Amino acid sequence: MSKRILFLSFLSIFALSFSRKTETIKIKAIKVQTPFNMPAVKYPDFTGVKRFSIVDFGAVLGDKIKNSKAIAAAIDQANRENGGIVVVPEGQWLTGKIQLKSNVNLHLNRGAVLLFSEDPNDYLPAVHSSWEGMECYNYAPLIYAYQCKNIAITGEGEVKAKMEIWKTWFARPKAHMESIKRLYNLAAAYSPIEDRQMVNDTAHLRPQFIQFNRCENVLLEGITITNSPFWTIHPYLSKNVVIRKLKVYAHGHNNDGVDPEMSENVLIEDCVFDQGDDAIAIKSGRNPEGWRLKTPSKNIVIRNCLVKNGHQLVAIGSELSGGIENVLVENCEVNDGAKLNHLIFIKTNERMGGYVRNIYAKNINAGKIDLGILGIETNVLYQWKDLVPTVEVRLTPISNIVLDNVKAREVKFISRILGEKTLPVKNVSLKNVSAEKVTESEDIHQNVVAFTSKK
Known part of the structure; x- marks a missing residue:
């Protein structure tokens, strides 16, 4: 076989090998x-x-x-x-x-x-x-x-x-x-x-x-x-x-459906959730764990999702000791038959520390909600209340919560915000947030600074 033929054969084998190379x-x-x-x-x-x-x-x-x-x-x-x-x-x-x-x-x-x-x-x-x-x-x-x-x-x-x-x-x-x-x-x-x-x-x-x-x-x-x-x-x-x-x-x-914890740059979209607990619960460690790791959950977007069942559309906490910031919830829907407590629920307690800020929710529709559209509570301890004592008191600053164009069919309240006397919840804005029927009171508030509501 001539050198020319050998050379051409080598080129053919090389080309075939190259063509089969995966991306x-x-x-x-x-x-x-x-x-x-x-x-x-x-x-x-x-x-x-x-x-x-x-x-x-x-x-x-x-x-x-x-x-x-x-x-x-x-x-x-x-x-x-x-x-x-x-x-x-x-x-x-x-x-x-x-x-x-x-x-x-x-x-x-x-x-x-x-x-x-x-x-x-x-x-x-x-x-x-x-x-x-x-x-x-x-x-x-x-x-x-x-x-x-x-x-x-x-x-x-x-x-x-x-x-x-x-x-x-x-x-x-x-x-x-x-x-x-x-x-x-x-x-x-x-x-x-x-x-x-x-x-x-x-x-x-x-x-x-x-x-x-x-x-x-x-x-x-x-x-x-x-x-x-x-x-x-x-x-x-x-x-x-x-x-x-x-x-x-x-x-x-x-x-829960999804629990982003101490994570950043998270996009959750076009999903259907049918849960025995929260559809989405954003967390950042409990007590010293969040303080030790010093990693907040941030830059989280939830959009175009449907909730068929679940305690909350989005819960924030109660494990939030590393901090939670920059959350956007938009264009989501909750079925009328869902057993929902809140659309947005921010929960913490005197042991958590951390912080919550820059939480936005817009263009959300829901049917009947067992409690209300927005809940913020600062004394949620569940089973831990009597199980172990408070080792160190660290309150959670909560600020800059914005809801826009959020509607429900029936609720007990539009917003219930229970802040701490020594650390009130700050800067909560509701714009075009409503329910066809409110069975108790539109707004139930303790220790809140700079709350605004515009229909």
Whole structure:
């Protein structure tokens, strides 16, 4: 063979190899118009990257064999190749915990169901997580990502939690209360996280369904989420999170839809929430945890969402010791049959400290609300009131709350604001906020400075 032919053959092989090369992960950004200064929200784009079917790694259809190892192997391979889409085909696939890695998109095809085991042992060993605003080692979230960058969960399929065991943990017997009391005291003493081991026979601290822990550039799009042991979606100490076009149904205890905690640059849009607790609850750590980590939740936009059920459209707190600022809620709707307490509820207590400022809500419609449109309360302690004493008093400054064009069919009140005498709530503005029927009083206020209301 001549040198010319050899050279041309080499060029052909090189060209074919180059043509088969997969794309690298791109980073896109969404610029959102807000009344505060907010950078564009970044998220990963996996268009054109290599795909890895879990079947090729040994996954088996059905509800008998757990596919945890096969899914983990596919994730490992995608991560090793610096980016890939792990594909879950149509059908039901039983699994235990799934741990994502950087540059990986877990993609569920239409008709695919990832069915998560109810066996707590499938979520061990314990991982660095949190419980109600306090860091600890606990059961792994059903889908967990820790210190990852450029990750996604996408598709038209479903992730579903089996609840046979978890639902028996909804109760809070004495042993459980003693465990969370121990965790509270460990946090108050600034104990190392490694010393806060909360997995035992009686603590029963349920794991979150999906937790992005200390992650950056996260996309969660298109899937259906059914049931959850605890909080459903938990972006924790994360930056640049896009959550869109989800259908979330979870009616167990503490089943919030999304809980952004100590996270920034978060966009939640075009989602449907049907919850047993708050649709969205923004948090930033409990007591010393928020003071220690010093990371507020900020630059959070919630738009074009529908709430079919839930305690609040948006709750802020009560875990807010790191501070919460720059939140916009717009163009959302709440079904008339929803069991809603408030549209916007800001809650704190004398132990939290932190701050709340620059909260905006506009263009929201709701049916009957059990309580009212806006609630602000500064003495919300729930089970903690008698469980543990106040270690240190830190009040929460609350200011710059703006509602515009918010309507409901029936409420007990338009606004109820219960501030502290020594630290009143400041600068609350309601414009075109109304209900067709108010059964008690439009405004119930204590210790509020600079409140305005214009119809």
